[in-house]
Amino acid sequence: MRQLACLLPRQQLWRPRLPPRSTPQGSAWRKPWSGSSSGDRGEKAQPKLFNYEDFFENQIEKKKSDHTYRVFKKVMRRGNEFPYAVDYSSGKKRDITVWCSNDYLGMSWHPKVINAVSDALKTHGAGAGGTRNISGNSPLHEGLEAELASLHQKEAALVFTSCYVANDTSLYTLGKSIPGVHMFSDEGNHASLIQGIRNCGVPKHIFRHNDPLHLEEMLRSVDSTTPKIVVFETVHSMTGDISPLREMCEVAHKYGALTFVDEVHAVGLYGEQGAGVGERDGCMDQIDIISGTLGKAFGNVGGYIASTARTVDMIRSYGSGFIFTTSLPPTTLAGSIASIRVLRSEEGRQLRQRHQSNVRYLRDNLIEAGVPALHSPSHIIPIHVGDAALCTHLSSELMNKHDIYVQAINYPTVARGMERLRVAPTPHHTKAMMDYFVSSVVKIWKDNGLELSRERSVCPEECEVCHKPLAVEILQAEEKVCGRSNCTYASLQDNFTTAKRQMAMAY
Numbered sequence: 001m002r003q004l005a006c007l008l009p010r011q012q013l014w015r016p017r018l019p020p021r022s023t024p025q026g027s028a029w030r031k032p033w034s035g036s037s038s039g040d041r042g043e044k045a046q047p048k049l050f051n052y053e054d055f056f057e058n059q060i061e062k063k064k065s066d067h068t069y070r071v072f073k074k075v076m077r078r079g080n081e082f083p084y085a086v087d088y089s090s091g092k093k094r095d096i097t098v099w100c101s102n103d104y105l106g107m108s109w110h111p112k113v114i115n116a117v118s119d120a121l122k123t124h125g126a127g128a129g130g131t132r133n134i135s136g137n138s139p140l141h142e143g144l145e146a147e148l149a150s151l152h153q154k155e156a157a158l159v160f161t162s163c164y165v166a167n168d169t170s171l172y173t174l175g176k177s178i179p180g181v182h183m184f185s186d187e188g189n190h191a192s193l194i195q196g197i198r199n200c201g202v203p204k205h206i207f208r209h210n211d212p213l214h215l216e217e218m219l220r221s222v223d224s225t226t227p228k229i230v231v232f233e234t235v236h237s238m239t240g241d242i243s244p245l246r247e248m249c250e251v252a253h254k255y256g257a258l259t260f261v262d263e264v265h266a267v268g269l270y271g272e273q274g275a276g277v278g279e280r281d282g283c284m285d286q287i288d289i290i291s292g293t294l295g296k297a298f299g300n301v302g303g304y305i306a307s308t309a310r311t312v313d314m315i316r317s318y319g320s321g322f323i324f325t326t327s328l329p330p331t332t333l334a335g336s337i338a339s340i341r342v343l344r345s346e347e348g349r350q351l352r353q354r355h356q357s358n359v360r361y362l363r364d365n366l367i368e369a370g371v372p373a374l375h376s377p378s379h380i381i382p383i384h385v386g387d388a389a390l391c392t393h394l395s396s397e398l399m400n401k402h403d404i405y406v407q408a409i410n411y412p413t414v415a416r417g418m419e420r421l422r423v424a425p426t427p428h429h430t431k432a433m434m435d436y437f438v439s440s441v442v443k444i445w446k447d448n449g450l451e452l453s454r455e456r457s458v459c460p461e462e463c464e465v466c467h468k469p470l471a472v473e474i475l476q477a478e479e480k481v482c483g484r485s486n487c488t489y490a491s492l493q494d495n496f497t498t499a500k501r502q503m504a505m506a507y
């Protein structure tokens with residue numbers, strides 16, 4: 001390259017755009033993007049140009065003034081000692097524990113995953129080398145897709161650089177290709193699903209969160225011959241609630257719609273082999289297109305869809321976000337295959353059991369201490385705060401005074417007034433760590449004059465589906481009272497009976 005540069009005529013060499021040494025007016029050079037500053041006497045009036053820098057500054061100021069400006073914590077996880085990590089945010093090193101990671105099962109540092117990644121690095125190098133079409137396809141790509149298809153009991157799968165890209169690209173491509181299609185979208189859907197639906201520009205109908213009756217009302221209003229796609233998630237990333245998957249799919253199919261289901265916060269975590277809520281609830285076959293991530297419970301990075309061979313081939317052939325980007329590298333592919341295989345095995349089942357038991361222990365103890373931890377039937381424990389500035393402050397106090405990292409979740413990730421600390425214990429948090437976590441939260445609650453009360457519940461008094469009261473004594477009853485798959489009542493009741501059974505076995 002150096003030699004080549006010497007051979008080029010001087011004027012062809014790249015040069016930075018520097019200010020002229022002198023201008024006719026002296027040194028009046030301005031950044032070309034900073035707008036007009038003319039007005040010197042005798043100078044011809046210049047048109048006022050848009051001031052990009054001022055505009056960006058105003059936009060940032062808006063975020064700062066409503067406390068939604070994000071300042072990232074600088075945290076380095078300790079690979080072989082997770083959930084321990086080192087925080088560098090204050091400029092000096094501090095040992096902390098992490099309570100908000102989406103590496104839900106610690107698979108990013110599982111020995112089999114690390115070995116697979118390091119073998120792939122030594123054998124195949126760091127990068128993929130191109131798009132899938134141009135030198136970027138390998139047996140590892142196809143091996144991972146075969147593993148994912150088998151996990152979800154589908155004919156085929158397709159991997160993307162993230163699940164954001166998988167959702168956006170797949171929905172955009174379906175919307176652009178299927179003539180006259182309408183999309184039906186849950187109001188709580190993730191940004192990546194919204195982006196795909198919005199970008200393809202097809203008619204969209206937004207139904208109430210996890211409400212199959214409202215979905216049915218909307219489906220009924222569209223001509224039966226019109227193609228339709230119903231889009232929703234199973235585990236909601238911020239509330240931790242779980243959709244009534246079976247009912248939603250039944251309604252969708254009754255009206256001839258395809259179901260596109262995001263299982264990002266469920267894959268690896270639910271079901272006999274970790275295929276998600278569909279597997280747990282015995283209705284995987286009702287999901288026409290499933291999307292998942294390799295970046296959370298599977299501990300790597302990347303996303304995917306799985307479906308029929310034709311659906312996958314169509315998106316592979318037309319999806320711009322799949323076609324025109326460098327494919328995943330061998331390290332990620334090998335690490336993901338190793339991780340999925342562990343989570344499909346007996347070891348995976350034990351990890352999932354320990355995970356759920358830790359979640360129960362932590363949630364029960366937070367609620368017992370009067371902390372406003374929300375009821376949720378999944379592994380995500382939201383602690384309600386309801387104010388952006390306070391939420392950020394509580395998160396900082398936990399970090400600075402108690403060496404605990406739990407992220408404040410503010411608008412736009414959640415609606416204003418729903419600000420929360422989002423807690424995600426792993427199977428690797430010990431009982432002592434969880435006890436320390438609860439006592440630390442209680443301390444900062446008291447230090448900040450916040451109320452601790454078991455009476456003032458932030459949770460609904462009754463299940464929104466079956467309207468059974470959510471009181472502890474009633475939940476402890478053995479008999480089932482509601483058949484709905486996402487019934488808050490039934491899932492909490494399950495938690496109590498499992499905990500009771502485990503305690504009985506321990507004695």
Ligand SMILES: Cc1ncc(COP(=O)(O)O)c(C=O)c1O
Pocket residue numbers: 162163164165167190192233237262264265292293294295302303
């Ligand atoms: C529900 C949901 N879907 C999709 C995504 C995107 O997944 P990825 O992180 O693989 O891009 C996220 C990410 O956090 C998510 O919460």
